Amino acid sequence: MLKQCRAIMERELFYMWRDKSLRHILLIGPLLGMLLFAGVYSYQRLGDISTGVVDLDKSSASRQVVTELKNTQNLQVVAYFDSFAELEESIKRGEVIVGVVIPDNYGQDVALQRQTKVAVMIDGMNMAYATNASSAVLTITRTLGAQVGIQTLIAQGIQANQAQEAYQSIAFPEEAWFNPTLNYAYFMVLGLALNVWQQCLTLASCMTVIGENGLRSWLQIKVSGISSFKLFFCKSLVHIGVFMLAVLPLYFLAFVVFKLPLACGWPGLLLFTFLFTITLHSLGTMMSSLGRNAVNASRYGMIIALPAFVISGYTWPLEAMPHWLQSAAWVLPQTWFFQGVNYLTFKNPGWGFMSHYYLALGLMAVLFYSVAALRLILSDVSPKGGLM
Template sequence: MFGRVWALVVKELLAVLRDRKSRTVLIMPPLLQLTLFSFAATLDVKAVDLAVLDQDGGAAAVELAQRFVGAPYFARVHHLSGLGQAAPELENERVMAVLVLPQDFSRDVAAGRPATAQVLLDGRRSNTSQIVQGYIQAVVDGYNADLCARRGQPGPPARLVVRAWFNPSLDYMWFTVPNLIGMLSMVVGLLVTSLSVARERELGTFDQILVTPLSPREILAGKTIPAMLLGMAEGLLIVAAAIVLFRIPFRGSFPVLLLAQFLFLLSVVGVGLFISSLCKTQQQAILGTFTFMIPSMLLSGFATPIETMPEFLQLVSHANPLRYFLVAVRGVLLKGMPPGMVLEVLWPLVPIAVVTLALASWLFRRRLG
């Protein structure tokens, strides 16, 4: 039995690796996507354009406006001459926010009275607006602290000290790249398995496999093992690129990462075989792969936290293998998560793999009958 399965495994590997197009698809797109998404798929708000309307012109107002010019959060600070220019700047998305300093701003500051300033934000991008509002508040707080120090007045009674764990520099790439390891590994595992049976049917060689002594289980094993090997190799290549090219720290255990990737690919391969058993052509298999892949990415917690989703989607996400692997790969790389904690996160992948492989085997036998 092992010899027959191994012969089919070698045949599948040769069919993929000898084809120049298949080799290119397995290597170049994942690396290109890793590079592209690492720089483009970011939720960081940087280089924001800000407009300042100084209706006062006094020393205090000018000093505060100059603080925004020198702040690292803002790329360009536009100075407006009238309130009528504020709305067009926001409507045409030339700026993200408009700071309005009223006429009595410097007078109130000089008299020691509370001075007010108005911030107009583009609410069409609510998350970005909240972040920009925090940036503006930070600049104003710094101005207030310096003003109190110059006048010998006590500063605010409480001060917030922020310390970021596992990512001290708050580099969003440290979050994006580990997630891409899981997503790109899933793409390779799904494509290789979903195209395997469909390719045989499209080329007319599937009937030749059926007349061999191979049983349906042996055929499934021969289709599963090459996808696992290629997926593991692709995942290790992406991990190496993440560490060497993007300087992502690796604080955990390499065997633990291999175990996590193996369990993840085992559950993904079952889904790919299920799709492959349903499809008759490679085009249908590719469409089926992307039909499963896009919801999996959305429900994995990569783009938005799972806790913010509706309850029924949170329940659906429990069947998503990518959800568990992303937590594990981030924990191993950034936190050095010990093996026990990784297994606590990954154990749902075992029943998911059992169910998906069983369904793929059942459907494969039914299609043969």
């Protein structure tokens, strides 16, 4: 029995290595994805967002506003305009992302303690830019508001230190946990690279059953007396082992070369990844057993693999999706994996929290393999590759 299993596994390794397209997909595809995404997010966070200014007041108070804009970390004043129309046209052409219009009599209104408004326009076409720009502008408004308030109190005869204490009596210090620098690379690079890996894994898994479509090889297997269960069990062991080997270079680049955070340590991450690999292979095997040919099986797998990352809640919160879509997302193993990887790498919440992630993936694997086995029992694999 052991000799038969060894022969099957050697045969499967030979076929996988001989298939150049599959070999390149598994070995090169995920690595290229990792390097590509690491390059895209190499700056780690957005800064120097181009900003245009229209100063209609040209007073010392308005110049103070411009100075605050220049001193803000995420903004860079790149242009000055004489009118709102010029600023609007520049934003339309994508030359500036943020536009600031300081109105007439701004300095006078501030001096007389009258309410005044500084118009801020943000190009919302790119949400990453818009979110960072809004945060930077909010910081400026808080600073300027406090300065004007302190000056007002001083003008009313209050001592400077007392005026400053009045505006600093309640502080709201911000502290980002688990990703203190709000680094985009920490959050996006690994997830996007693993998405490429899981798509490659799904594509290869969809050939587990339907791939046995060669007349000569199938007749040889039948003559040898090897059972279908033993054949596909040994094939699955090889596939899962190869898939795990394919993810190791990704993790090495992510956590050793690019220094991404890994709170749970290597054993926890590899164990969770191993379980997901089994589960996703079981899903691909089920698709393979249901497909009438290799093309259909691949299509079934890709229909699931391509949108699975989008609705997994990794890049957009699940809570912000429609309820029916949230329910559908938790049926897919990718949702459990990407959510779990996020927790493990950033927080490591412990076994008590992660146990239901392991349990869900394990139950899915049992279910998908059971469906595939039932399909094989009810149908014979034809010499031409279809399921009768």
